[in-house]
Amino acid sequence: MRIVYRNARDPFDGSLRDVCVQDGRIVRGPVRDSQVVDLRGAELRPKFVDAHAHVLPMGLDLVRPSVAGCATRSEVLDRIRDGLRGLARGEWLIVSGYDPDRHRGEPTLLAADLDRLSAETPIVLRHASGHGSVVNSAVLRLAGFTEQTPDPPGGSIVRGRDGRPNGWLLERANEMLRKHAPKEDxxxxxxxxxxxxxxxxxxxxxxxxxxxxxxxxxxxxxxxxxxxxxxxxxxxxxxxxxxxxxxxxxxxxxxxxxxxxxxxxxxxxxxxxxxxxxxxxxxxxxxxxxxxxxxxxxxxxxxxxxxxxxxxxxxxxxxxxxxxxxxxxxxxxxxxxxxxxxxxxxxxxxxxxxxxxxxxxxxxxxxxxxxxxxxxxxxxxxxxxxxxxxxxxxxxxxxxxxxxxxxxxxxxxxxxxxxxxxxxxxxxxxxxxxxxxxxxxxxxxxxxxxxxxxxxxxxxxxxLGDRDLGHLRPGAWADLLPVEAAV
Ligand SMILES: [Zn+2]
The missing domain is CATH 3.20.20.140 (Metal-dependent hydrolases)
Structure with missing residues (x-):
């Protein structure tokens, strides 16, 4: 496919120029037998490049409950209660987006609070940062975390005043749950x-x-x-x-x-x-x-x-x-x-x-x-x-x-x-x-x-090592934003 965008405004320097596309790449013009689109000074932009994301986790989270944006502790608990409904036997409830710092003055949720909703179904309430979770006692049991378990290197099994795990698992201790949680195919x-x-x-x-x-x-x-x-x-x-x-x-x-x-x-x-x-x-x-x-x-x-x-x-x-x-x-x-x-x-x-x-x-x-x-x-x-x-x-x-x-x-x-x-x-x-x-x-x-x-x-x-993305110079992939969105 050959196409020439005439009078396209460059989003980097504001100049007007023609951008020629052939077989998915931006090429030096002129290109014969091409379709011509006059942009009349509208901006032609390359698609964005997100250099740091978590794609599979995002896709998995899209079908799981989230408590991001919950204004209070009780709202969080309500979401978890809703999530527990309709869960199949053996399934874990994994909830993302918990940020206790948003609920100033309210105590942070612990295993005992989650146990009140269910002590049998494994519940993992992930911290908004993704670097820790609070879990109920069913999860602590399955993971084998007890008073005697030492902290793994690079992680922490947080304890209450009584010395027993209070439900918070940080870093490596949190990651160790992967071994026990049901696996996706x-x-x-x-x-x-x-x-x-x-x-x-x-x-x-x-x-x-x-x-x-x-x-x-x-x-x-x-x-x-x-x-x-x-x-x-x-x-x-x-x-x-x-x-x-x-x-x-x-x-x-x-x-x-x-x-x-x-x-x-x-x-x-x-x-x-x-x-x-x-x-x-x-x-x-x-x-x-x-x-x-x-x-x-x-x-x-x-x-x-x-x-x-x-x-x-x-x-x-x-x-x-x-x-x-x-x-x-x-x-x-x-x-x-x-x-x-x-x-x-x-x-x-x-x-x-x-x-x-x-x-x-x-x-x-x-x-x-x-x-x-x-x-x-x-x-x-x-x-x-x-x-x-x-x-x-x-x-x-x-x-x-x-x-x-x-x-x-x-x-x-x-x-x-x-x-x-x-x-x-x-x-x-x-x-x-x-x-x-x-x-x-x-x-x-x-x-x-x-x-x-x-x-x-x-x-x-x-x-990312992609010299041919993120700009519109000849040689780049023609990953272009639709012009309507660019104007
Ligand atoms: Zn990251």
Whole structure:
């Protein structure tokens, strides 16, 4: 198919030009025998690129109950009660989006509260950050978590004053539930991916990155992504495989083969994902200093490093030696120090990415610029989780979160992601939030709207290793937003 868009306004520099498309790519004109569409100065835009999302989890969550937006504790309990109705025997009730910091003055839900709704049906109420859950005693029983169970490395089984698990499972302890929960088969996963991508495509996003492939079962997930792609998934899929699924003791050396047969332009593995810490709302991000608020598991609590620093360095080096780009999740400033060291020691720092870096200080920002790695930021967090940040960090530390302005001035390479499903992830909302930070956040840390837009298109594509996406220069894929939506 050949088509020429005449008088198309370039969204990056505002200039008017003709954009020629042939066989799905933007080409240098002129193109003979082409259909001509005169845009008369309307903007022609590339589709957005979401550099950090969770695609399969989003699809699974779309058919599960959520308590996101519940204003009170009793509303949360009502939703769970509703969710319990109509559940098949043996099924678990998994509910997402619980943010106790939104319910100031109300006690955080514990296992005992969930047991009052059902002590038999396993109930998992996931924290809004995705980095912890509160579960009922049926789940604690199935997982074998008792008073005697030690905390796993990189995780916490939170205890009450009586020393018994109170229902809260953080990080590694939370992830250990996967072993016990019923597992989805490949076709259910493929359906979920397609369901998520329909929603993602409807927001004008043409490429999305899954940042946790292998969380459930690498082989089945890769099969599901391939199947979704072959069934016409409307979004290009870029997968970051969890380090342990790719290199851990139970990994298969030929895991990458599972994707063979998929069109790599539509679906491919883009890198390896590794966690350095948790999240601020769950008080598991590894910070310097201590957390505030009632929900810190203990006095002076400063979060959790997922791995010992030397182990993280070794993991990054290993993946790096095999030629992968590594995306390191590091939210807290303490975790960021560990991540920076690992990136530097890899020998190819500019190939890697750091996810979030929300508490980066000036010295760390300098180092990020010097190393040349990407920082993938989530501007929407500031709007969605401001109460959690205020409660966990206090107003002063909260104000400087996501210092994108300083990063830009220092020359850090930025790109954006949404972290859906924990945020809605509407790209224009994210662009606006990066350019105009919500109240309570230092306005000097905003970036220009044009940089924010590039962060969600061209720069995100670069972070994924896609030089031919996110812009309209010759050679790019013609992933174009419908012109009506662009004007
Ligand atoms: Zn994420």
């Amino acid at each position: 490949v076709s259910t996963m493929a359906e979920a991916i397609l369901r998520a991508c329909e929603r993602i495509a409807s927001m004008g996003i043409g490429t999305v990155s899954d940042m946790m492939t292998g969380y459930y079962d690498l082989n089945r997930e890769l099969q599901a992504y391939k199947e979704a792609s072959q069934r016409g998934c409307p979004v290009r899929l870029r997968l970051y495989v969890q380090w342990s699924s790719a290199f851990g003791p139970r990994s298969r050396p030929d895991w990458i083969e599972t994707l063979s047969g998929a069109d790599p332009h539509r679906c491919r593995v883009a890198g390896i994902k590794v966690f350095a810490d948790g999240a601020l709302g769950a008080r598991t991000a590894a910070i310097r200093g201590a957390y505030e608020g009632q929900d810190a598991p203990s006095r002076g609590w400063s979060g959790i490093l997922t791995y010992r620093p030397s182990r993280l360095r070794e993991m990054v080096r290993r993946a790096s030696e095999e030629g992968w780009s590594v995306a390191i999740h590091a939210i807290g400033d303490h975790a960021l120090d560990v991540a920076l060291r690992a990136v530097r020691d890899s020998g190819v720092p500019s190939r890697h990415r750091i996810e979030h870096a929300m508490l980066a200080d000036d010295r760390q920002i300098e180092q990020l610029a010097e190393l040349g790695c990407f920082v993938c930021a989530q501007p929407e967090f500031l709007a969605d989780f401001s109460s959690a940040y205020r409660e966990s960090l206090g107003l002063e530390r909260m104000a400087r979160l996501n210092p994108l302005g300083s990063m830009d001035r220092a020359g850090v390479r930025l790109c954006f992601g949404t972290d859906r499903p924990i945020c809605l992830g509407e790209p224009w909302t994210c662009v606006r939030l990066a350019a105009r930070r919500p109240e309570g956040f230092d306005p000097n840390e905003a970036v220009s709207e044009s940089l924010a837009y590039r962060c969600f298109t061209e720069l995100s594509a670069q972070a």
